[in-house]
Structures are given as C-alpha cells and as structure tokens.
Amino acid sequence: MKTPIVSVLGALLLSAAPMLPATGLAVAAPAATTRSPDAIAADLAAKALASDLPMQIVTDLTTEIGPRLAGTEAEKRAADWAVARLKALGFDSVRQESFTITGWLRGEEKAEITGPAPQPLVVTALGTSVATPPEGIEAEVVVFKRYADLLAAPEGSLEGKIALVTEKTVRAQDGSGYGAAGLIRRAGASEAAKRGAVAYLLRSLGTHDHRFPHTGSQVYAEGAPKIPAAAISPPDAEQIERLVARGHTVKVKLKLTPSHPGTVTSQNIIAEVKGREKPDEIILIGAHLDSWDQGTGAIDDGAGVAVVTTAAKLIRDLPQRPKRTIRVVLFGAEEYGLLGAKAYAEAHKAEMGKHILATEADFGQGPVYAFNTRVADPKHPSIVRIQNALTPLGIYRGDNAAHGGPDIGPMMQHGVPVVNLALEGSDYFDTHHTPDDTIDRIERKRLNQTAAAYTVFAYLAAELDGDYRQARVADAPNTASGN
C-alpha cells in the first residue's frame, strides 16, 4: 500500500489536473484540506451531478460492446473493456477473477397461433430453456389467468397441452410487482411439466404494453420433465386470452432452438480506491457487467456500471482518499442466477468480515429516492451523517430491511451489513430484459443524481468511523454477524 502522500500525488497526476503549458509540470498539489467529510461529500455530489462520466461509460459499454450474455465472447470482451477502462481511470488493483458456469445460448425462436386465427406471436425463450424438437411443438393452449390456478391444477390435467400463465406484472416503484411475479417465470415450466404440459408459456413479466417479450432465467425443478419455456409479449397473451374467452380452442406451435455449450467461463472485475488508513476494510459498491442478449443492457445494468465507476472515480480524484478502501465489483453472470456474486463470496470468504458495508446499483438509472440499511444500529451516528448528506439530493431515510442488491445476497448470507440506495423503478420493467434496453432509454439527469447518491454514500462510508454489523430483517440486531 502506498503512503497517503504518494497516494494523493498519484491521484493528482492521474486525474485531469491543470497543466502549466510553459513547463509541462503539474501545478503544485494543494495541501490536504481540513474540510469536514460532510462538506467534501457535498462537493462530490455537485461534481457527480455535473459529470459527463456516467453517460460516457454507459454509452461506451453499450456501443462498443453491445449485449453481453454471460459466458460468451461478448461478456469477455466487456470484461477486457472494463479492465482497460478502470485502469485508465487510475484505479488500484484492477483485476479479473474468473469462474465457470453452465452456458446457454439463444437460438431461433418462433411461435404462432395455428388455429383458429393463424398469426405469428412475439416470443422469446427463457434462459436455460431446453429446445423444442426441430419441427416444433404444436398443441392446444390452456390459459391460467393466475399462477395460483396453474398450481391448483391437478396432476395430469395438462397432458399434451401447452400451459400459458397470463398473470400481469404490477407496476411498483420498488419493483415489488416483479418480485411477486417472479416465480411465474422461474418455476412455472416445471410446475406445468409436473401436470403433463409439453411446453410452458407466460405473459412476459414486465409492465410495458409493447410487442416485446421479456426474457430472464428459469430453473428446472428436480424430477420434473424439462419442457421448453418461453415468454410471449403482453399483447400476444391478451390475444390468446380473447380467443379463448370467445370459446375457441387455441392451438399454438412453438419452436425454440437454444443450445447448451456446457461449461464456459465468466468473470468478475474488481477495482479499488485503496484506503489511506484502513486499506483492508472494504466498502463494496457493485453492479453487474453481463446483460441479456436482446437489448444492449443499458438499463440492466450498464447504468449501474456507470454509477459505481463514477462514484469511485470521483472519490479517487480527491486530494485525500478516504480511510477505508472502496472496492468496485462488476459482477459476471448475474442474469444466470447471481453466479458471479456466488463466486465472489466464495473466493473472498476469508475477508467477508472486512466488508464494512456493501451495496449494488442494479435497478436502472434511478433517481435514488430512499436510503435503506440493514445494520445493527440504524441510528448509528455515521448512518445519520450519510442520510444527512443524501437528503439534499431528494432522498429520504427508508427502512432497515435492505437487501443490498441481487449480487450482494451471497455476501449478506456471510453476515455483511448492507444498504440500498433505493432506485426509482416505476418504469424499470418497461425496458428490463427486452430489446428496448438500449442507451436511448437513459436520461442523463436521472443517471447523474444516482451517481451523486452512490458517491456520497461510498465516500462517507469509507471516511467515517463505524462498525455496523448486520441486522436481521425487522431491525433485530444479528449479533452473530459481521464476520
């Protein structure tokens, strides 16, 4: 670890310090200020709000790389891009940590109503879905307007049929509507298969009303036959509902040709701003680098990559680094079941106790509207100071039942205390996991407020003293946690 003085000089030399044109020498570094952490946090917020960096990063990632499906060459290109970018930004200890996953690649995907009113459907395979036979599967559709109705259907009742669940995903600021609907996608295929279905369809999880399907992963249950699983767009689901409501027997033909390349490699990317006093203590801010393959992963999760990178970069460029280390983790293979997060928690098991606070940005572009924690003492003075610094950004104090973010889950199980900068998600599922997840969806003003919030949080969490320890849900302190 460098001494603080060297660190400060290094930061200045690497940052955009004004040069004296006549000599080419950097101007003298200002002495470390005696400004309070709170004042520095306010400066950082102002810088983040005005920064071009968040839009640059998400634009570059989605343009130069595009979609980045886990375990593919595209994800690897994104990882190499990220390493180069993080090094160019001057971070410490930039590295890739590889792990293996079971790959899956989308193939052809086609569905059509073959009777009574022949017409194509807009469909997409769910991640991990098996293929149909090459000629497809043609069968009568049984519609369930509630997932509960599928679960209530007796064994054998779907013999030879295609099950279609048309339950709607409810729009909610915190994404809880998607949470409530999640099992329809993740578990529905096996539930249908147990009852005899030959294929499984669902109305896309998502709140938009466009002719896009919404992909995402699903998991086959042990012991159930593996049947092809796919999502159709909301208007297509409603078309079938209407035909069935009119008394028609609706037949659908489904053709999916995904492939399973076996064991492939993914990777997490790590970059740090080493702390000046307690470099082994870690404030972790994460996002995930992989994306689904239909859009370019701007909202999910290019925005998060941009936000946490910007936060760390602005802190890195301070005249004096904070006491603790800020670690940026760009997780791989999030979309396939938090595989990068699990690999990270496993690889870093020994230092879990040194993770002072962890959070992720993986819910779109924001803005951040609430600050939630899961710590033993949610009124800890440092937590109060962080909240006070966030308030001017339009962020209120939320609850103490934070989850940290998808990729933080495995760490949380190791007792790491977590926070959430709760992101405005009312429109997140209009775009998430659809072809519409592209850079033009990102609004600079929203993204920059989010970057400001993460910057303020990361800086103060790294600068202020405090050993937070994790709290159980409902604010019960978890004395066994922390390491």
Place this chain on the structure above:
Amino acid sequence: MKTPIVSVLGALLLSAAPMLPATGLAVAAPAATTRSPDAIAADLAAKALASDLPMQIVTDLTTEIGPRLAGTEAEKRAADWAVARLKALGFDSVRQESFTITGWLRGEEKAEITGPAPQPLVVTALGTSVATPPEGIEAEVVVFKRYADLLAAPEGSLEGKIALVTEKTVRAQDGSGYGAAGLIRRAGASEAAKRGAVAYLLRSLGTHDHRFPHTGSQVYAEGAPKIPAAAISPPDAEQIERLVARGHTVKVKLKLTPSHPGTVTSQNIIAEVKGREKPDEIILIGAHLDSWDQGTGAIDDGAGVAVVTTAAKLIRDLPQRPKRTIRVVLFGAEEYGLLGAKAYAEAHKAEMGKHILATEADFGQGPVYAFNTRVADPKHPSIVRIQNALTPLGIYRGDNAAHGGPDIGPMMQHGVPVVNLALEGSDYFDTHHTPDDTIDRIERKRLNQTAAAYTVFAYLAAELDGDYRQARVADAPNTASGN
C-alpha cells in the same frame, strides 16, 4: 332495389328493435319523422359516440383474423369475414370484387453488426424486396444522415457497400413528416443500387423510439439492379451512427428470404345503404382491409374498417334512409401500392361520374380534428351544413386541398370530388407498420368520435342536395372534372 317502405321495415327487423316478449313480435315501426337532416345528424353523432360497434368491429377483425397481408389466405379470410359481417349488419348488395396482384411474402430476416462490436440488429424487409443470397450479404455500411446525401453521392461510390439512410421521420399531426420521408423507403434501394450498393437499409420511417422496425412497400426503379431492402429500428440506426462517428468501420451482415409467389388474388369488399331517391348517386366511404403482417392491423386499418362500417350501419338503421346511396368499400391490397383502389377505379370507371363525394378512413383512430374538401365551391351551402354539424364534435373547417385518402387517389384522378375528415396523427407513426399495431393501442373514446364524424358526414352528404365537382389544388375549380 327495395322500395323505401320495405327498406325501413327491413332495417327495423334486422336491427336490435325491442321485442315484445309475450308475442315475439317487433314493436310497430315509428313513422318516418319530419325532423331536419341537421337534427338527424346530431342524433346520429350521439349514437355513434355511445356505440359499442366500432370497438367490436376492430376487436373482432384483429382477433378473429389477425394480420392480413395482401394476396394471402389471411386477407381472403378477412374478406369472407367482412362479407358475413356486413350481411349480418343488414347492408345491401354486399359483394367481393376480385383482382390479381403480384404477391410477396416475408421470410426470415436477420441483421447483425459483425464488426467492430458484434451485435444483432432489429430488422424487417420492405415489401417487394428481393432476397439476399442464402448465406446473407456482409459488407461495410455507409451512413447517410440525409436522404439528399445519398442522392448526391456519385455513381459507383457505393460499390460493394451497404447504404444506410438514417434520416428521421418528423412527428406531425397530419402525417406530413411521413410524407416528406416517404421516398427514403419507396425509392432508396434503387438509388443506392444505381451507385453500386449491394443492399439498402434505412432507419425505420416512424416516430417511435422503440426497438421495432417499420415495414412498408418499396418500388424498384426500371434499369437499376434489384438489391435487398430493409428497415432497422431507430435505436439500431443510432447505434450504427455512433459507431461510425467514433471512427469505426462498421460491417453488417443481412439475411432476408422473402418469397415471390407470383400472381395472387386480392379483393375489394362492397356494401351499400341504397339511397331512397337517387340510388345511383354514391357517397363513398372507404377503408382498407389488408394490413401489414407484423401487427394485427388495428390502427392500420382496422380502425378505418370499424369507423366506416359503423357510420353506414347507423345510417342504415334510421327510420328513413338518405336520398343517395352510401357505399362502403373495404379495399384490398392497399399496402402494396393501392392495388385495390386502382382495381376499383377501373372496374367502376363507368360510374365515376356518379360518385358525388368520396373519402377514406385510413389514418388511425382519430379523433377527427378538421374537415377538408376538394370541391369546386368550398362554400356550397351543403358543405357549410356538414361543417356546422361537425363543429360540435370538435372539428374545424380546414382547407380545400383534400386528397380523400390513399385509396381515393385513383378515383380522384377520374375527377371524383373528395373530402378528408382529418385524423389526429401525432401518434400514428408510433405504431403504424410495426408489430405494435395491435388492438390494445385503440382508445374507445377516440375511435367513437371518429365514427361520429364519418357518420355525420356520410349522412348529410347523402341527404343534402349538391353536385360538388372536384377542385384542383389551391381551390381552383376543375371544370373538366366530375366524371
């Protein structure tokens, strides 16, 4: 033709007349009223605004038939559906008039950036496009931000390249932005081919910003090589623009496999409300029954079919029919170049002089905001009375440069006077010719106002006296026209 008395009774028996439960007999028909045409028009408007029929028709057509590409079995199913429906509604002389067209069927369509940032593009072939070789065409893309720039490119300058025009379609209430951009789609492929291009792409004509391409027809120019032609979605066009602006050489691979089934049959559907005094004089209200194949043709032109059918039905159900005949024409093969309209004008050449006024509903769901004419005397007392009847619906008096609607063009060339009930089109090109053109886009209130406007117009045009004769553009009376 039936006598008026029989007609009125027939109308009552076929309409939803209240039945006396005890006897099963219809209640006595009320005597023909002595109310003024203006008062009857106001009654009709109120009925149209409250009617379930417009939503029923557009829902039924898009659900029971779905997409109806010209010359296909689906268009024929739609035609048979329409005949049955129009007969059930009690119209006179319901019939199909067949004609032949050159068929075209969409095949597989795929495009991807192969370098420098490999990623799929959302693409759709333009109608009449030739296929690529089975393995596709891979070439460098040359971007033209203005169509004028392509036209200014010298011969041979696109040798071996794919031309991409990314000019934007401007949002405009009257659709003039689409009009201004039309040649980019219709003529661009041949212009590119003349300069050596091996394929032609354009940014979708359309005002939406979603990941949909916008299809539509194009025409190969005589003498130019026929090259594949397709549209990519707006975000995809911007992605390529960004990569090129960054100095990259962008390569795209395009694969299209449309087929050309040769001569196929399409048909116009005709239904009438025979006039009580001048049954050979025709007020023509049209719409088109065919649609593009990606959506279900709700906006284009299920809405128009619903509106003109409702208008004629409400007039048909009056105690006394108007003096002139109202003819509903549901044109076939509009999307392939007004082929049904041309067939109609040819087949009915002899009675063109008996077409007193003609208009079409082919610009979405409305509402109608202006009443435009193209008649010799735009201040004709009957025109003024029609306008007065439309004003309460929120419709102002427009200009005297109406075009009648796409399918009215061929008639207009025969001198038929035309009007336009100008439809609100600000959002029309958000949906038009995309997969998003589905029934959920239709708002009942907008559709019903449109139906009310067409009902009022058709009724008064058929009831009031007036020989309008066509005016040339800019209000110059065209004394040679009229038949």
